[in-house]
Amino acid sequence: MDTEKQQYVTDYVTDFDPRAYMDAFYSHEIKDSGNTVLNVPFLDNLNTTFIEGDIRGQRILDIGSGPCINSVLPAFQRFEEIYLSDLVQSNLRALETWRSGNSTDMLPVIEYFVQSEGISMSVKELNELVRNKISGIFEIDVRRKDLLGDIQIPAVDAIVSSGCLESAAADYESFSNCVRNITPLMKQGGKLVLSTALYQTYYKFGSKVFKTAYLKPEDIRDCLSLCGYEVLYEKQVPKKVKSADGTAYICIVAQKIV
Numbered sequence: 001m002d003t004e005k006q007q008y009v010t011d012y013v014t015d016f017d018p019r020a021y022m023d024a025f026y027s028h029e030i031k032d033s034g035n036t037v038l039n040v041p042f043l044d045n046l047n048t049t050f051i052e053g054d055i056r057g058q059r060i061l062d063i064g065s066g067p068c069i070n071s072v073l074p075a076f077q078r079f080e081e082i083y084l085s086d087l088v089q090s091n092l093r094a095l096e097t098w099r100s101g102n103s104t105d106m107l108p109v110i111e112y113f114v115q116s117e118g119i120s121m122s123v124k125e126l127n128e129l130v131r132n133k134i135s136g137i138f139e140i141d142v143r144r145k146d147l148l149g150d151i152q153i154p155a156v157d158a159i160v161s162s163g164c165l166e167s168a169a170a171d172y173e174s175f176s177n178c179v180r181n182i183t184p185l186m187k188q189g190g191k192l193v194l195s196t197a198l199y200q201t202y203y204k205f206g207s208k209v210f211k212t213a214y215l216k217p218e219d220i221r222d223c224l225s226l227c228g229y230e231v232l233y234e235k236q237v238p239k240k241v242k243s244a245d246g247t248a249y250i251c252i253v254a255q256k257i258v
């Protein structure tokens with residue numbers, strides 16, 4: 001597609017369609033062989049990242065969850081309370097529907113996780129386990145300093161965020177501001193886990209094209225260091241998902257030291 005001629009979406013609140021997003025990235029497609037495959041942008045290597053970064057504690061917050069729970073699957077035995085958040089109300093509703101047991105939308109990505117990570121639990125069991133650990137689902141806007149508005153949650157031990165900050169930001173500078181804004185939500189010594197698209201300018205699904213901040217690994221490292229973090233682990237994961245021009249993403253763990 002010639003993206004030059006495409007109108008980028010500027011408003012997530014009006015243009016992000018959770019159903020279309022799940023269909024594009026987290027639902028089964030039938031391959032020619034008859035096997036099924038998921039597009040899954042940010043999950044490969046995330047479990048290893050949690051292990052390598054020793055990500056554990058009482059509370060974890062997923063920022064920019066979208067309508068899905070991929071980012072918190074590696075947290076299932078490592079945290080007691082899992083919080084989900086996003087800017088878009090329809091994403092929050094999709095998460096609430098799943099949490100109340102009225103949606104099977106997460107089963108394909110849970111199955112993908114169970115199979116790829118060799119988890120000794122059935123898809124249903126893991127679905128129930130994660131569902132029961134969800135302690136809150138709320139609106140957040142990472143571009144704002146008062147990003148939670150009136151909502152208050154206790155400081156968390158870890159934050160995970162996949163594909164969100166580079167979506168909310170237009171460039172390196174605004175990406176750094178987003179990192180600065182989310183940092184006070186975490187305890188000192190807490191760990192930030194990012195699964196972030198590299199070398200990407202857009203992704204698209206349905207009829208919409210979403211612009212992203214173009215980031216290189218050194219941008220992310222520099223930003224974390226300037227925001228008071230020490231990088232503990234990183235791995236670049238080459239992955240070309242359908243419908244995006246990024247060629248890789250980075251899984252990075254950084255500890256809040258300031």
Ligand SMILES: C[S@@+](CC[C@H](N)C(=O)[O-])C[C@H]1O[C@@H](n2cnc3c(N)ncnc32)[C@H](O)[C@@H]1O
Pocket residue numbers: 012016041042063064065066067068070071086087088091140141142143161162163164165167168
């Ligand atoms: C590419 S999706 C990633 C969703 C999910 N984390 C995943 O791994 O598939 C980007 C998400 O960031 C959210 N988002 C965009 N701008 C945001 C903002 N300013 N504050 C919080 N979330 C935002 C969108 O609503 C969307 O759910």
